[in-house]
Amino acid sequence: MGVLLFLTVFQCAINSVNTYGVSNPNVVLLIADDLGIGDLGCYGNRTLRTPNIDRLAKEGVTLTQHIAASPLCTPSRAAFLTGRYPIRSGMAAFSRVGVFLFSASSGGLPSEEITFSKLLKQRGYATALIGKWHLGMNCESNNDFCHHPLSHGFDYFYGLTVTNLRDCKPGHGSVFLKGVQRYLVILIQILGVTVVSVAVVHYIGFFKVPFQALGLCLLIISISLAVLIFFFYNFRHLNCFLMRDHQIIQQPLSYENLTQRLTTEAVRFIERNHNAPFLLVLSYLHVHTALYASKMFRGKSRHGLYGDAVEEMDWSVGGKSTNWEGGIRVPGLLRWPGVIQAGTYIDDPTSNMDIFPTIVKLAGAQLPYDRIIDGHDLMPLLQGKVIRSKHEFLFHYCNAYLNAVRWHPGNSESVWKVFFFTPNFTPEDSSGCYDSHVCFCYGGFVTHHDPPLLFDLSRDPEEKVPLTPETESRFYEILSVMQLAVDNHTRSLQAVSDQLSWNNLVWKPWLQLCCSSFSQFCYCDYDSENSLPEVYSG
Ligand SMILES: *[C@@H]1O[C@H](CO)[C@@H](O)[C@H](O)[C@H]1NC(C)=O
Ligand SMILES: *[C@@H]1O[C@H](CO)[C@@H](O)[C@H](O)[C@H]1NC(C)=O
Ligand SMILES: *[C@@H]1O[C@H](CO)[C@@H](O)[C@H](O)[C@H]1NC(C)=O
Numbered sequence: 001m002g003v004l005l006f007l008t009v010f011q012c013a014i015n016s017v018n019t020y021g022v023s024n025p026n027v028v029l030l031i032a033d034d035l036g037i038g039d040l041g042c043y044g045n046r047t048l049r050t051p052n053i054d055r056l057a058k059e060g061v062t063l064t065q066h067i068a069a070s071p072l073c074t075p076s077r078a079a080f081l082t083g084r085y086p087i088r089s090g091m092a093a094f095s096r097v098g099v100f101l102f103s104a105s106s107g108g109l110p111s112e113e114i115t116f117s118k119l120l121k122q123r124g125y126a127t128a129l130i131g132k133w134h135l136g137m138n139c140e141s142n143n144d145f146c147h148h149p150l151s152h153g154f155d156y157f158y159g160l161t162v163t164n165l166r167d168c169k170p171g172h173g174s175v176f177l178k179g180v181q182r183y184l185v186i187l188i189q190i191l192g193v194t195v196v197s198v199a200v201v202h203y204i205g206f207f208k209v210p211f212q213a214l215g216l217c218l219l220i221i222s223i224s225l226a227v228l229i230f231f232f233y234n235f236r237h238l239n240c241f242l243m244r245d246h247q248i249i250q251q252p253l254s255y256e257n258l259t260q261r262l263t264t265e266a267v268r269f270i271e272r273n274h275n276a277p278f279l280l281v282l283s284y285l286h287v288h289t290a291l292y293a294s295k296m297f298r299g300k301s302r303h304g305l306y307g308d309a310v311e312e313m314d315w316s317v318g319g320k321s322t323n324w325e326g327g328i329r330v331p332g333l334l335r336w337p338g339v340i341q342a343g344t345y346i347d348d349p350t351s352n353m354d355i356f357p358t359i360v361k362l363a364g365a366q367l368p369y370d371r372i373i374d375g376h377d378l379m380p381l382l383q384g385k386v387i388r389s390k391h392e393f394l395f396h397y398c399n400a401y402l403n404a405v406r407w408h409p410g411n412s413e414s415v416w417k418v419f420f421f422t423p424n425f426t427p428e429d430s431s432g433c434y435d436s437h438v439c440f441c442y443g444g445f446v447t448h449h450d451p452p453l454l455f456d457l458s459r460d461p462e463e464k465v466p467l468t469p470e471t472e473s474r475f476y477e478i479l480s481v482m483q484l485a486v487d488n489h490t491r492s493l494q495a496v497s498d499q500l501s502w503n504n505l506v507w508k509p510w511l512q513l514c515c516s517s518f519s520q521f522c523y524c525d526y527d528s529e530n531s532l533p534e535v536y537s538g
Contacts, residue, residue, distance in 0.1 A: 024277040027120075027359050031080070031131070031283040072439065073163065074099035074134055074500070075397075076352065077283075081115040081135070081152070083356025083375035085395065087493060089113050091135075092400040093500035098439050100136060100500075103162050103239045104511035107504030108136015108147025110497070116356045117279060118153030119365040126273040128156040130265045131283030136499070137161045138511045145246055158244050158265045159283070160253065168240035168253055184229060191221060231507055237522045238512060248515035250527040259284070261527065277363070348389040349408050349415065354378045372492055393485045398423060398441035400498075402490070405482050406457070415457040418482050421446045422453070452479060 075086030075098065086092040089110055100107060109115075117127045129149045136147030149157040195218060231238060241251035266282050353375030360367055361377050376390040388410060396404035398421075407416040423440050424447055440446065453466040454475065469475040498504065514522040 024123075024125075024364065025362055026277055027279045027362070029279075029281045029355065031077075031281065072098040072399075073132075075399075077133075077135055078109055078113075079374075080352045080355060081109070081117070082113050083116070083353045083360075083373045084113075084371070085353070085374050085397070087397060087400055088372065088374075088496065090496040090499040092397055093439075094400045094498060095500065095502060095505075096399075096440065097505055098399050098500065100134060100162055101239075101505065102507045103137060103241070103513060104142070104508050105136070105505050106139055106508055106511060107499035107501070108139075109152060110499065111146055111151060113152075114368045114371070115152045116360050117149075117281070119360050120279045120363045121153045121155065123363045123365045124277065125363060126156075126269075126276050126278040127154045128266075128269045128279070129154045129159065129281045129283065130157075130269065131159045131262050131281075132163060133157070133159060133161045133283070134163050137513075140511075142511050142513055143246075148246065150245060154281075156245065156269060158242075159262070160240070160242060162239055167235045169255060170236065184225070184232075187225060191218070191225070194218075227509065231509075234521070238514075241513070241515070241522075242527060248513060248524065250525050251515045251522050254525070254527075279359070279363075348381065348387070349391045349394055349406060350378060350381070350389050351375055351391060351394060354389075393482070393489070395486070395489055398446070399439050399500075401441045402486065403441070403446075405486060407478070407482050407485065413458050416478055416482065417455045417457050417463070418479065419449055419453040421448045451475075454478065 075091050075093075078084075078086045078089055078091035082089055091109065092098075117129070121127045133149050135149075135152075138144050138148075139146040145151055148161070198214060236252045240253040241248050242253050243249065262282065262284070266280060269280055270278065351374070353373075354377070356375045357367055357373055358375075358378040361379065367373055378389075380386045381389055389408075392408060392410060394406040395402055396406070401421075403421050404417060404419045407418075408414070409416075424445055454472065455463045455466060456472075457463070465471075467475060472478070515524040516522055
């Protein structure tokens, strides 16, 4: 879940018919979670072979300092779609849980947010999201779909609305049951002891309680408890399902051939829309689910690079969930034959928030003027018209707490990075986050640094030796510039409703989607007929 890879493939033409030219290119964005910068051959990995991705790099631009706005997937995706720091849309958690865990919780990307898909759709693009969404579903009833991809500018959706937790795979253990079991047992014990002692007290006549009221109270508590236990024991059925648009087509989700099914959907979408400009966001689940795709796909894809890139999504999982460089520096590769110079490396800091203004401008749409967009258009950089990105400063958050800043001064090669606090690492959990859903960003879970930890990434990319006033003569001068930037950034934040508050994270039974009656255990499978097309079997 940790980090976000994107591969951007601007394809002017499928089947080499260039209909739209440079102004209305087709856009394919491939996103995979949990792919670290060290995992790709083109970023120096010698043991793991990703030949097609490497070819993409050779033919396009490789961003070596590409930064995800957050190490967690929910906020990172929000930033990607809106071009803004997740804190601006309320998509950064003040509590410990930093991502949505249940399909029936009320938080999600607010409808006031403007996604690039909304803007491209207004420009006549056909838009599709295939794969994982993870930015919420409903607000108040189980069919308002206020946070659903179709409410955020996508014409077509095929995929999961939550993440694929371990709990979704039969036989892979449970993230939750382990965590809640202990509390449930304690709750049941307390309840039992209360019932017995109240009965005894009443029997002795020690004090007269209105027995019926008390009984009703206990009944309500017992029912709520039973519902909770039911929920956690049926986690897979209730949370892991596949949707097409607003319809559930497989509940619970089957992992069999899932990556092929996603790819099939993507190919079909492109085939349906080859006459129109289109935007396709293909968002993979766990990369390792693609493991046996490769052999079957090799050389079979009709869509050249696009298909080849897809078929080679067979990487191992390695991301970390921190703001150390291993957690947020992600592979960023862009290819646009004839427009972007092949084989280029860009070492200037770029952000996954930059995709928003870049493709909005390419589609000829207007950037929203009523809000701050934190990303910058990448095209001048990609085309070599400028050598410096506009990101003089980039801010790093641990959930909703700003913990680090990066500064690349315009007149210098240095890339300064300062940490105001760092999560405390424990031996069994070296990332500071648990299972990529829960991060420890405040109180006793973090260490505050005064003076802050300062590194020069250009000299010390692994952040091994913090600088001191002795080793860096401009130590305090650098810190004060960065503090001013933080103050300015903080001032620009507006109060918004917290989408990851406990109230917006908890399971709300009335928001639960179920494709059959509850007595049939929310079971259905309409996706079986979606068999593999001739592209893959032939
Ligand atoms: C290549 O990737 C694998 C898997 O993530 C990792 O174990 C290995 O250390 C990487 N090698 C290099 C040279 O980064
Ligand atoms: C998965 O793919 C294999 C190989 O094409 C096929 O035999 C199998 O029926 C597929 N399973 C499902 C559930 O589609
Ligand atoms: C202050 O922050 C705003 C909003 O992010 C930004 O547009 C502006 O460039 C910043 N000003 C300075 C001097 O950094």
